[in-house]
Amino acid sequence: MLKARIASRWTMLVPTLTIGLGAAFSLVHCGSDEDAQPGTNGGDASTTSCATDGGTTVVTGDAGSPVDSGTIALDPIQANAQKMITEGRQTFRFDTFGDEAFWGDTLHLHDAIKGSAKGGVGPGLKPTDALGAGLKVDVDALPTAVVDSLKAGKVDLTSVDTTLLLLQANAVVGVKGIFDSTGAMTSIGINCSLCHSSVDDSLAPGVGHRLDGWANRDLNVGAIIAMAPNLTPVDTLLGAPDATVRAVLNAWGPGKFNAGLFIDGKALGPDGGAPDMAASLIPPAFGLAGVNLATWTGFGSATYWNAFVANLEMHGQGTFIDSRLSNATDYPVAAANNLGNVRHTPDLITSKLGALEVYQLAIPAPTPPAGSFDATAAARGETVFEGAGKCASCHVAPLFTEPGYNMHTGAEIAIDDFQSDRSPEKRYRTAPLRGLFSHAKGGFYHDGRFATLTDVVDHYNVGQSLGLTSGQESDLVEYLKSL
Ligand code: HEC
Ligand code: HEC
Numbered sequence: 001m002l003k004a005r006i007a008s009r010w011t012m013l014v015p016t017l018t019i020g021l022g023a024a025f026s027l028v029h030c031g032s033d034e035d036a037q038p039g040t041n042g043g044d045a046s047t048t049s050c051a052t053d054g055g056t057t058v059v060t061g062d063a064g065s066p067v068d069s070g071t072i073a074l075d076p077i078q079a080n081a082q083k084m085i086t087e088g089r090q091t092f093r094f095d096t097f098g099d100e101a102f103w104g105d106t107l108h109l110h111d112a113i114k115g116s117a118k119g120g121v122g123p124g125l126k127p128t129d130a131l132g133a134g135l136k137v138d139v140d141a142l143p144t145a146v147v148d149s150l151k152a153g154k155v156d157l158t159s160v161d162t163t164l165l166l167l168q169a170n171a172v173v174g175v176k177g178i179f180d181s182t183g184a185m186t187s188i189g190i191n192c193s194l195c196h197s198s199v200d201d202s203l204a205p206g207v208g209h210r211l212d213g214w215a216n217r218d219l220n221v222g223a224i225i226a227m228a229p230n231l232t233p234v235d236t237l238l239g240a241p242d243a244t245v246r247a248v249l250n251a252w253g254p255g256k257f258n259a260g261l262f263i264d265g266k267a268l269g270p271d272g273g274a275p276d277m278a279a280s281l282i283p284p285a286f287g288l289a290g291v292n293l294a295t296w297t298g299f300g301s302a303t304y305w306n307a308f309v310a311n312l313e314m315h316g317q318g319t320f321i322d323s324r325l326s327n328a329t330d331y332p333v334a335a336a337n338n339l340g341n342v343r344h345t346p347d348l349i350t351s352k353l354g355a356l357e358v359y360q361l362a363i364p365a366p367t368p369p370a371g372s373f374d375a376t377a378a379a380r381g382e383t384v385f386e387g388a389g390k391c392a393s394c395h396v397a398p399l400f401t402e403p404g405y406n407m408h409t410g411a412e413i414a415i416d417d418f419q420s421d422r423s424p425e426k427r428y429r430t431a432p433l434r435g436l437f438s439h440a441k442g443g444f445y446h447d448g449r450f451a452t453l454t455d456v457v458d459h460y461n462v463g464q465s466l467g468l469t470s471g472q473e474s475d476l477v478e479y480l481k482s483l
Contacts (some may be wrong), residue, residue: 401430
């Protein structure tokens with residue numbers, strides 16, 4: 001039953017792969033959550049092997065030789081692709097890259113979660129507060145009895161003990177609690193899925209099946225970091241008083257994170273504006289195959305950014321090299337701390353980058369729900385997008401970014417250069433537009449300055465003097481909702 005559900009989710013997560021790489025894929029379902037035994041490093045998938053329910057061996061984990069799927073032999077390339085998807089998903093969902101040395105052992109975030117009653121500090125984190133901060137619960141990681149109790153409303157969502165049980169079951173998306181043999185929480189780490197996954201709310205708001213790649217726009221990253229009892233390393237890095245650092249973190253709000261802060265020290269928005277205007281919205285990590293530069297400001301490719309984030313933001317233990325960060329004018333914090341040349345032994349990141357990239361590129365953008373847009377108006381809107389709106393001059397279908405160099409100055413899209421100037425490219429990346437419906441919360445553009453798609457379209461209409469009628473504008477919005 002559980003297997004069947006996981007299998008169907010697997011199929012749901014990678015439909016393009018099933019279509020694109022042939023029927024063989026629909027016969028094999030590797031790397032179910034049950035296989036996930038995230039240890040300190042979130043599990044090592046190099047030993048990947050999996051079997052169908054009938055016990056037929058389908059993938060040996062060695063891409064060098066053809067693999068017997070039971071009925072269809074995968075060629076070495078298909079077998080390797082499958083192995084990388086399996087490994088990459090494991091990394092994306094469960095790997096901490098050893099970052100518990102930072103979040104737990106140094107910042108003591110776990111102490112704030114377990115509370116003074118369990119040997120930590122403060123009142124502890126109730127499930128209601130965790131859900132309120134946008135953390136998500138993976139229903140498939142929960143024992144059936146717990147799911148039944150949840151359904152029956154018999155789980156105490158105001159008890160810190162429940163939070164600890166959820167963490168012990170590895171059910172809090174993107175958060176890895178580390179427990180000793182007595183069941184005491186001793187540390188905590190984070191995963192990519194913390195910010196780049198949501199759940200489908202199938203059981204309750206915030207509780208459901210994982211949606212890998214979706215931007216978690218409910219997640220209050222800053223408030224969660226600010227819970228940590230010890231922020232001294234962050235204060236020291238930024239050269240700012242503890243109270244200021246906490247105030248900045250608490251000001252970001254849901255769905256936002258100032259990734260540049262830890263390299264350039266810029267905590268305030270344009271012209272000394274509010275800290276949330278210096279933070280970027282969490283973008284989706286789906287629909288990126290074919291997209292050249294990644295991030296709002298095109299720091300590099302997806303794999304570049306994965307290495308950046310895993311080392312510099314999550315504080316995992318790996319290797320990260322970018323000589324551009326030794327520019328002390330643009331990146332004073334990075335230059336002073338040699339963040340453009342980070343090396344750890346052992347390196348828990350580099351060997352995982354390949355599969356992580358393949359997995360992310362395989363995550364398709366989700367399809368808008370039926371009835372969420374007016375199809376007739378959307379068809380008219382497509383004509384505006386390709387014609388009078390001039391949108392397709394940059395957003396080229398079906399990628400909806402430029403095949404080629406996908407970067408523009410603020411002036412080209414009629415906005416300021418504050419955020420683009422923080423990137424080595426000094427430009428904004430043409431956002432790939434698929435699955436916009438899944439991240440409408442928090443608004444649009446890198447900082448969420450436009451609350452709705454209508455506001456975005458209005459902005460282009462004025463900024464680019466397009467002369468669109470209100471009818472053309474609303475058709476265009478329906479088209480955007482259909483992507
Ligand atoms: C604390 C939240 C957080 C975590 C954890 C996190 N990211 Fe991100 N991610 C962001 C934010 C915010 C951005 C946008 C950064 C920017 O443009 O300034 C981003 C950008 C990205 C992008 C670029 C997407 C695009 O549209 O081009 C990718 C890919 C990505 N992250 C993958 C990952 C991976 C893989 C991991 C784990 C190694 C990870 N992220 C961990 C918040 C997070
Ligand atoms: C000159 C190139 C260019 C043109 C023309 C252009 N865009 Fe954009 N678009 C961009 C860039 C660059 C961004 C990213 C802005 C940012 O990061 O803040 C963007 C962002 C967007 C977003 C926000 C995506 C998100 O995830 O928040 C939408 C929606 C959008 N554009 C729709 C349109 C529409 C509709 C048109 C035509 C009326 C259009 N664009 C014309 C370059 C362009």
